[in-house]
Amino acid sequence: MNNRRIALVTGAAKGIGRAIVERLIREDYFVVALDINAAGGEELVAAFGGENLSFEAVDVCNESEISALFSKMERLEVLVNNAGIIRDNMIWNMPAEDFDVVININLKGPWLLCKEAAVLMKRQNSGRIVNIASRAWLGNRGQTNYSASKAGVVGMTRALALELGKYNVxxxxxxxxxxxxxxxxxxxxxxxxxxxxxxxTRTMGKPEDVANVVAFLASPETRFITGQTIYVDGGKSIGAGW
Ligand SMILES: NC(=O)c1ccc[n+]([C@@H]2O[C@H](COP(=O)([O-])OP(=O)(O)OC[C@H]3O[C@@H](n4cnc5c(N)ncnc54)[C@H](O)[C@@H]3O)[C@@H](O)[C@H]2O)c1
Structure with missing residues (x-):
């Protein structure tokens, strides 16, 4: 790991998280990849090599495991809160447990990681936190739980930007x-x-489309951008249109 910049990425085993891992390794970061999927983690280490990546089989909702992980870290340049789930249903068919689990994983988990990272980054007087929200925070039918969790991520991002701005985070x-x-x-x-x-755009995005923007926000060149939400959505957030 030596003097390489360190990035912690949650939900790293597949999808967008994996693309972020790959992109950050290409940018010469050492990545601490976190996921509940241990088999996926082994596969990541095999694919990218132990010199570029370490894997932590940790649940983002597990406060004690997260603080144990951070107690081993001396510094952290970038935190990417990416792990997230959906449990879609119209509200009248949605069990309350599906509200709780989505809020826990998508919002409380990132908050727990932000809290630990804030202590470390405040001390080192530098850092970048990138939270993966969703265009769905604007509202999606069948996603009262998910939209609420991602709206929470946007709000948390803005509030934390205010708290950490003077520490160059x-x-x-x-x-x-x-x-x-x-x-x-x-x-x-x-x-x-x-x-x-x-x-x-009449197309789906690729995980790499998201990873590119994460890499940009993670870079030292973005020191004057904070508290923002950048859409990577093929223009869907603009609203209705022909
Ligand atoms: N795919 C999309 O269209 C889309 C759109 C908007 C936002 N997002 C967001 O992007 C992020 C990644 O989505 P994806 O499509 O790559 O999902 P995915 O299901 O392909 O991958 C999610 C990863 O998170 C891990 N994970 C789930 N719960 C976890 C927990 N409690 N602790 C640690 N790891 C956990 C999973 O094991 C998995 O490896 C999520 O936050 C999601 O809400 C995705």
């Missing part, structure tokens, strides 16, 4: 739209087709 969010990952591959084909047709 920038905190921003990326709001992806429809991205081709295992998460969206589980959607019914007819639903997916409709969603693609509703995109101004």
């Amino acid at each position: 920038c905190v921003n969010a990326v709001a992806p739209g429809l991205i081709d990952t295992p998460l969206t591959q589980n959607l019914e084909p007819a639903v997916l087709q409709k969603l693609i047709e509703a995109q101004p």
Whole structure:
């Protein structure tokens, strides 16, 4: 690891997280990859090599495991809060447990990691935090739980940017739209087709499209950008249009 910049990426085993890992390694970061999927973690180490990456089988909601992980870290240049889940349903069919689990993983988890990273980055007087929100924070039918969790991520990002600004720590969010990952591959084909047709670009994004923006926000060149939410959504957030 030596003098290389260190980035911690959650939900690293697949989808957008994996693309972020790959991109940051290309930028010469040493990546601490965190995921509950231990098999996926082993595969990451095999793919990218122990000299570029270490894997932590940790649940983002597990406060004691997260503080144990941070107690081993002397510095951290970049935190990427990417782990997230969906449990979609109309509110009248949604069990309260599906609200709790989505809020816990998508919002409380990032908050726990931000809290630990804030202590470390404040002390080192530098850092970047990138939180993966979603365009869905603006509202999506069937996603009262998910939209609320991601709106929380946007709000948390803004508040934390205010708290950490004077310590040279920038905190921003990326709001992806429809991205081709295992998460969206589980959607019914007819639903997916409709969603693609509703995109101004008429295409899905790729995990790399998100990873590119994360790499930009992570870089030292973005010291004057904080508290922002950058959409990577093929224009969907603009609203209705022909
Ligand atoms: N795919 C999309 O279209 C899309 C759109 C907008 C936002 N996002 C957001 O991007 C992020 C990544 O999404 P994705 O599509 O790559 O998802 P994915 O399901 O392909 O991958 C998510 C990863 O997070 C891990 N994970 C889940 N719960 C965890 C936990 N409690 N602790 C640690 N790791 C956990 C999973 O094991 C998995 O490796 C999520 O926050 C998601 O909400 C995705």
